Structure formats: C-alpha cells, structure tokens
Amino acid sequence: MNKDLHLKKATEIAELVNSKKITATEVTKYFLSRAEKLNTKINAFNFLTPELAIEQAQNIDKQIQDGKTFILAGVPIGIKDNLNVKGIKTTCSSQILKNYVSPYESTVTSKLWEAGAICIGKTNLDEFAMGSSTEHSAFAPTKNPWDLQTVPGGSSGGSAAAVASRMVPIALGSDTGGSIRQPAALCGIVGMKPTYGLVSRYGLVAFASSLDQVGPLATNVEDASLLLSVISGHDEKDSTSLEAKYEHISAQADLKGLKIGLIREFASNGKGINQEISNSINSSLQLFKELGAEVKEVSMPLISEHCLDVYYVIAPSEASSNLARYDGVRFGYRDTEATGLLSMYKKTRATGFGSEVVRRIMIGTYALSSGYYDAYYKKAQQVRKLISDEFEKTFKEVDVLLTPTSPLTAFPFGDKLNDPLSMYLCDIATIPANLAGLPAISVNCGFDSSNLPIGLQLMSGQQKDQKLLQIAKAFEEALRKNNSQVSAKLPELIGKVN
Amino acid sequence: MSISKDELVDVANLARLGLPEDSLDKYTSELDSILNYVQRLSGVDTSNVDPLIHSESEDYTPLRLDEQNNLNEVQAFRDDFLDNAPQTEGHFFKVPKIGD
Numbered sequence: 399m400n401k402d403l404h405l406k407k408a409t410e411i412a413e414l415v416n417s418k419k420i421t422a423t424e425v426t427k428y429f430l431s432r433a434e435k436l437n438t439k440i441n442a443f444n445f446l447t448p449e450l451a452i453e454q455a456q457n458i459d460k461q462i463q464d465g466k467t468f469i470l471a472g473v474p475i476g477i478k479d480n481l482n483v484k485g486i487k488t489t490c491s492s493q494i495l496k497n498y499v500s501p502y503e504s505t506v507t508s509k510l511w512e513a514g515a516i517c518i519g520k521t522n523l524d525e526f527a528m529g530s531s532t533e534h535s536a537f538a539p540t541k542n543p544w545d546l547q548t549v550p551g552g553s554s555g556g557s558a559a560a561v562a563s564r565m566v567p568i569a570l571g572s573d574t575g576g577s578i579r580q581p582a583a584l585c586g587i588v589g590m591k592p593t594y595g596l597v598s599r600y601g602l603v604a605f606a607s608s609l610d611q612v613g614p615l616a617t618n619v620e621d622a623s624l625l626l627s628v629i630s631g632h633d634e635k636d637s638t639s640l641e642a643k644y645e646h647i648s649a650q651a652d653l654k655g656l657k658i659g660l661i662r663e664f665a666s667n668g669k670g671i672n673q674e675i676s677n678s679i680n681s682s683l684q685l686f687k688e689l690g691a692e693v694k695e696v697s698m699p700l701i702s703e704h705c706l707d708v709y710y711v712i713a714p715s716e717a718s719s720n721l722a723r724y725d726g727v728r729f730g731y732r733d734t735e736a737t738g739l740l741s742m743y744k745k746t747r748a749t750g751f752g753s754e755v756v757r758r759i760m761i762g763t764y765a766l767s768s769g770y771y772d773a774y775y776k777k778a779q780q781v782r783k784l785i786s787d788e789f790e791k792t793f794k795e796v797d798v799l800l801t802p803t804s805p806l807t808a809f810p811f812g813d814k815l816n817d818p819l820s821m822y823l824c825d826i827a828t829i830p831a832n833l834a835g836l837p838a839i840s841v842n843c844g845f846d847s848s849n850l851p852i853g854l855q856l857m858s859g860q861q862k863d864q865k866l867l868q869i870a871k872a873f874e875e876a877l878r879k880n881n882s883q884v885s886a887k888l889p890e891l892i893g894k895v896n
Numbered sequence: 897m898s899i900s901k902d903e904l905v906d907v908a909n910l911a912r913l914g915l916p917e918d919s920l921d922k923y924t925s926e927l928d929s930i931l932n933y934v935q936r937l938s939g940v941d942t943s944n945v946d947p948l949i950h951s952e953s954e955d956y957t958p959l960r961l962d963e964q965n966n967l968n969e970v971q972a973f974r975d976d977f978l979d980n981a982p983q984t985e986g987h988f989f990k991v992p993k994i995g996d
Contacts, residue, residue: 501976594951608950634960707934718911727989732982739994744914756913760927763911779947781940786948818926819933835951
C-alpha cells in the first residue's frame, strides 16, 4: 500500500491520513527512510529530524483518532535551514551558526505544525541564502537530482532538490532575489515567491529585509497553493506582514482573454538566455495562445538593464547591517584566540563567514559608508522606484508577465564559483519581482537536450497571488494534456529507493 | 579602479572583518569588478525621483497592544538564549577585555 507514497501529492497524503487509510507515523517513517538513503547522494538536507518527526506524527495520529482533521495531516516537509524550529539547530549553512540551537519557533513553522505537517529535516542553502547554486554552503554542496554533476540552483537548493527527488512532497524556502524560483526551475518543480508581506518573516534569519520573503516549493501548483494558504497571514510579531490572507485556489483560471506580457528584452536570446530555453518558452506561449490567451510583447528597458545593479547595491547594504549581529558575543561561533574585544570581533567574523558572505558585507559596507551613500544606496533606491513604476505601468496593459525563470539550466559544479558576477547573472529574471514586491512563480515547462529541466516564470501585480496560481495551474494542466511526456518526467534516481 | 587595496582595508575595518593579508588582492579585484558593474546606475536620470525603501505603502503601520509578557516565560527564554552564548557569567554575556 505504501509503495508509491512519494509519488503522491501533499493533498493526497493529507486526504489518506485524515480518512485513516494510513497513519501519519507510517507516512513519516516512509519518507524518513527514503530521505536517509537519498540524502547520502544528494545532500539536500543539512540534517534530518527523525525524533521530532515521529513525535509530531504520533501526536497527529492521536488527534485524528479523536476525530480531528488537518489541512496538511501527516504531510512531511523540508524546512530551509535559515528558519527557526524551536530546539533544533538553525545553521544557515554557515560556520558562524554551526552549533546554534533555536530558542524560539518561526511563525511559519508553528502554523505548519498546527496544520498537521511533519518536520523531516532542515535543508541546505548557500550560506545565509547568498548564492545561486548552493555551492556557497559552508558544509557541502547539494547535488541536482536530474544530474548529480550539476548544481540544484540556489539559495534554496536543498529544498528544491529534496522535493525534486521526492524525499518530501513539499518544502519551505526563502526568496530575496530568486532563491525559491531559480532552484525550482533548475530542479523541475514549482517554486513561488509571494507578494512582499504576505507571509510572516518572524523566525527567518534576515538577509535583506526589504526583499526577503518566505514561500513554498512543491511538485505541483495545487500543493504550492495549499502550503501558501497555511503559512500566509498577518503576524503581530512581523510589522511588515500585511493584513491579508491567501485563500487556497479551488480551480484553475480560464485563460480566455488573459493578457500575457512577454518582456521583449528577456525574449529571443536576450540577456544571455540559452537558445533551448527560449525555444521552450516559445512553445509554452503557443500553448497559452491555444487556450485563448493574448500574448503581447512589452518593453521594460529599466528592469532588464538595471535590476542587477540595483539589487547588488540594496541587498548587500541591507545584509551588511543585518549580519552585524554575528560578532561572537551573544550566539554562534567565537574565535577564542583573540585577547581583546575588537580583535575577537574581527577574527570571529573573518573565520566564521565564507567568501561570498564576506564579499557582500564588504560591498554593503562600502555602499553605505560616508561619501558613497548617495551615489550607491540612495541612487539604487531611486532606480528601484523607477523599476516599480515601470511594472505598474506595464500591469495596466497586461495581466501577467512571462519570462524564463533562469537564463541557464543546471550548470556543472565550479562553473561560476570563481566569477561572482557571472553567478549574479543567474538571477537576472527573478530579481525584478523582489525589487517591486510582486508575487512570482516558476513552473516547469520542458527539458533541454541534456534532459535538464527548464522553468517558466509568471509575475503579477501585488497581492494578485491567487490569480497568479490559478493561471499557473491552468498552464500546468494544459501542459499535462498537451505533452504528458514532459509533465510526467521524473529524475531517474528517485525510483531506486524504497 | 572603483576601490583600491587601502580603501578595501578601511572597509574591512568598518565591517569588523579581519581579512588575512593574502586574501586582500583577490577581494580588491572582485569588489572592484562588482562596483564597476553597479556603477551603470549613474547613467539613469533620477532627478526628482523619491527613493523606494520597500514595496509596501508608506502609510501601512500595523499596531498591537503593548502588553507585559509572562515573567516566567521570559526567564525560561533568557536561559535558552544564554545557552547559545560562547561565554557567560551569571545572567550575563562575557566578552574579552575592551581595548587590545
């Protein structure tokens, strides 16, 4: 009966558990055993949490016996290791937090446990969520389940690889410049960054506070929607969280008359977008047209020309401020060789942080320093305003915008590690949504000639998250009918366990 | 050049990063190329444009009641926090002497 549990959707697992056809404990043991075996190959999890998982599952089973039901009854989930789960380590894949144990619970995870979800483990990331390949993890990189020689994307590469290899049906990630959507694209799954403020960030380790947002990763749009419905909503512990709640979608959108904007600068090989990706995006556009959508080319020169410049001033500036707290005093690693306070700070931070984190703190400190503030930080925020205006203007003409999620499919390890700028270019199509606070989703739309997944990104106006997911679901459904070979494809290694 | 090695050392001091001597040339050249890249911003006309600090409406200020927390919970929380500290004494964080 349990044989293909990993091929089931989260919604189906919850239904089986709620109807007592299987217990949460059985589901949990099944996925734990799968994750233990697969993780040795993929390294998606920094660590598993079997004791917590079994305890949670037994608790859910008891309550279900008493007649209760749960939205995510017994559904195993992977939690990105920059979200606090009380009593469990939160490492941010950094040496500086290697032994940090969370003294409190994130709002999003407490909502998950109340909804019946089971914590399987904490997933790997680029240190402090800074990177696009998970190679900047201080521990070890995560491998892409589709090809173990390639990266899973990042920074939520662990969450994406865990879902793609079906170690868990769903996972949480965080997205500051594409960190949910880009790994989702490279791993062939669904990843969504909600509207800024839709999900509480209480308990998320801060990277760039005006951009960070927590969001779902799943094998399909419906599960992503269900997960978002559980974690969204205002939280008095996060004053940036909106007075808005996301309602789970019950149906897909009717695409007839939908106006899709294709950003000209990201189409037909622009911005270093790989030809096979362009071709796949064009076939997807054709599919949208067949369903009655209108496709309109729009020009967004500021977004395509300047989003990276703006991001690589704002994100490091905010990071340099947020990461000042890691000083070896209250928590985390301390260099014990130093004899004075100042040298303790300096040695602790220089040895505790990896090179990408150091680079970003340095850029941010430079951009915020006296004499440079106006030329860099203030200037970037002014251009950010123009970018936001450009979106607003465009959304008067179209309902959603469509781009490839990533200009490249999964690339080999080491390919971009020695050239920070080339790594930054991976996020060229995902960063704009963070700058303007918009919801954006990546769904799989095909494969390249090396059998590596290709992601399609849809963006909409602020707080149109529900509409966006309905449109994504309609596309997913159309692709399934039109090209079942693409939508049914799974990484080869997932069938080799259980 | 956007940044010299001397400026890099100053910035590292401000950021409280004691970078090893043999890493300074590499960081200088990497930061220089990143800063050169983002200088493309100077080509955008931003006269009379207000900076956008975040994407939420400026008049959005949620309020909550200012209630006192349960003292026992706060004490338990404090102990959990102190457990994470590299060095403590009583209920205090202990640090090396100030001034080298």
